[in-house]
Amino acid sequence: MDLTSLLSTYGYLALFIGTFLEGETILIIAGFAAYNGHMSLPLAILVAFVGSFAGDQTAFYVGRYNKKFLETRLKKWECRIEKVHRLLEKHQVLVLISFRFFYGFRNVTPFAVGTSNISPLRFFCLNGIGAAIWAVSFGVGGYYLGDVLERFLQDAKWYVAGGLLGILAAFWIIKTVRSRLRKSRC
Incomplete structure (x- = not known):
């Protein structure tokens, strides 16, 4: 099985799983694959949006309904969770839309938000906006990275x-x- 058939068979599933868990790298690769005609860029962006949104919604509810898990199992995140809470007090909307773009806070923020008093509906809406901006940014970025790399490598x-x-x-x-x-x- 060659790369093209692997991408067309498993690429979107791998993209969903990768963006559910974190995803910047896999989304950039998917954008690059779309540039080379192995994937559809709009479909890759949609799959990345759904994966990222679903992963962060899941983490939010784990934080909301399983605080003991966070307290006992994730002690290493304690300091970052406190930082997220402080940021939420000052810049709630901005944090909820942009946390995906900040390395080190990408994974911890939805759990931390789940432990806060932010309503599930508010998180749902702002998480959706943030996931859409993120998916388009990194998907299109990967696509144009493919163009830049191709031109560079030709010369x-x-x-x-x-x-x-x-x-x-x-x-x-x-x-x-x-x-x-x-x-x-x-």
């Missing part, structure tokens, strides 16, 4: 492309390590 030598990808990977690793160190300090 560049493979060793230059490999070197640049290596440098990008090194920066990403350094950023990830620094972020994790900061999180452990809270």
Whole structure:
């Protein structure tokens, strides 16, 4: 089975599962696949929206109805949950629409919101708006990234492309390590 048939058979399911759990990377890849004609960009964006929205709604209700789970199992998130609560006091609408765009708060925010006094209907509406903005942004971003990479790779030598990808990977690793160190300090 080649990549094209894998993407057409399992691509949307993988995209749904990936965006249900987190999803930036898989959505960018789906946008890139859409650029190359392996997926439909509008359908990929729709699937990503549904996956992200459903995942965050699920996390909200886990936070709402299973606070003991959060208190006992997720002690490592305690500091971030407190930060989310402080942000919600000052910028509730902005936080609820934009949390997907902030690394480190993407996964914890819906759980934290579930432990707050924000109504399920309010979260439902703002979560939908945020999921739509996020899905369109990253889906279209991945699509145009495909265009940029294709143009770049047509003009560049493979060793230059490999070197640049290596440098990008090194920066990403350094950023990830620094972020994790900061999180452990809270």
